[in-house]
Amino acid sequence: MKNVKHLVFLAVLVAQAMVLSVIESWLPVPQVIPGVKLGLANIITLVVLVFFGFRDALIVVFVRCFLASVFSGGILGFAFSISGGILSTIVMALIYLRFKKSFSLLGISIAGAVAHNIGQLGAASFVMKELAVMSYLPILLISGIIMGCFVGLCSGLLVQSLKKTNYFKLENRG
Amino acid sequence: MLKKGDLFLIAAIVGIVALSYVGMQLVGLAKGDVHRIAVIKKEDKEIKRIDLDTVEAPYKITLSGAYNEVILVEKGRIRFDEADCPDKVCVKTGWLSKRGDAAVCIPDRTMIKIEGNSGEVDSVTF
Numbered sequence: 477m478k479n480v481k482h483l484v485f486l487a488v489l490v491a492q493a494m495v496l497s498v499i500e501s502w503l504p505v506p507q508v509i510p511g512v513k514l515g516l517a518n519i520i521t522l523v524v525l526v527f528f529g530f531r532d533a534l535i536v537v538f539v540r541c542f543l544a545s546v547f548s549g550g551i552l553g554f555a556f557s558i559s560g561g562i563l564s565t566i567v568m569a570l571i572y573l574r575f576k577k578s579f580s581l582l583g584i585s586i587a588g589a590v591a592h593n594i595g596q597l598g599a600a601s602f603v604m605k606e607l608a609v610m611s612y613l614p615i616l617l618i619s620g621i622i623m624g625c626f627v628g629l630c631s632g633l634l635v636q637s638l639k640k641t642n643y644f645k646l647e648n649r650g
Numbered sequence: 651m652l653k654k655g656d657l658f659l660i661a662a663i664v665g666i667v668a669l670s671y672v673g674m675q676l677v678g679l680a681k682g683d684v685h686r687i688a689v690i691k692k693e694d695k696e697i698k699r700i701d702l703d704t705v706e707a708p709y710k711i712t713l714s715g716a717y718n719e720v721i722l723v724e725k726g727r728i729r730f731d732e733a734d735c736p737d738k739v740c741v742k743t744g745w746l747s748k749r750g751d752a753a754v755c756i757p758d759r760t761m762i763k764i765e766g767n768s769g770e771v772d773s774v775t776f
Contacts (some may be wrong), residue, residue: 551758556756577653579655580653583653583655583659586659604691605754606763611691617666
């Protein structure tokens, strides 16, 4: 961590991600389908990725998953959220840094949501020692597209407004 | 705001889902005379096998452990009926009736999956 300002920004973003997760748990909407979540915290991951880069996004995701499991999930919950979170951050960073020209934040967010679901199901099949867990994948892929669209739109708007402020210096990283 | 890559990505995912759906249907339909066996597993151990095609009257199975689940068995189908785990993904999954269907309770490491008759040749002819 180079300076205090940077550290504080990341801490605030982690806090916001956690608040978003709490708000998300109040929303009754996506409860119809098993295991489907909106993934609002991914908005923060995307914003960190855009303004601070891959390394800080990973740190934010890790800290968020750790804190969330301290407050509610437990060790098993941590294993799931971290495997989904890390995989989705890697995928989103790869697309954002390498293929920015052909993908908007919407597509990056969809890829992230889908990667998150794949990571979680991977962890689940590992815990259960049973590949049949993957039968949840199709429904989670479709929901990943829908939720990813929503999260991508929100992130796009947020990034646009944040760029107008001068709080974040874009020239640090691509 | 949408770019070319986004559309390609969405199309690719929808394509994969469609393919896997067709694949699951084929697995479910192949050899219709094969009995469907529901396998119940808890903590990596298989605890029960039920031939769903020979179930006569509906009945319930209660599993206890870190969390408790009630499994409802009927002719040709099976489901998690109640569970006291936090997320209830297993209950929301609903009825399982085709080969390849599965319902999982992660917090309790319990799952039901449907297999074909074991011991018979698993060949698929088109």
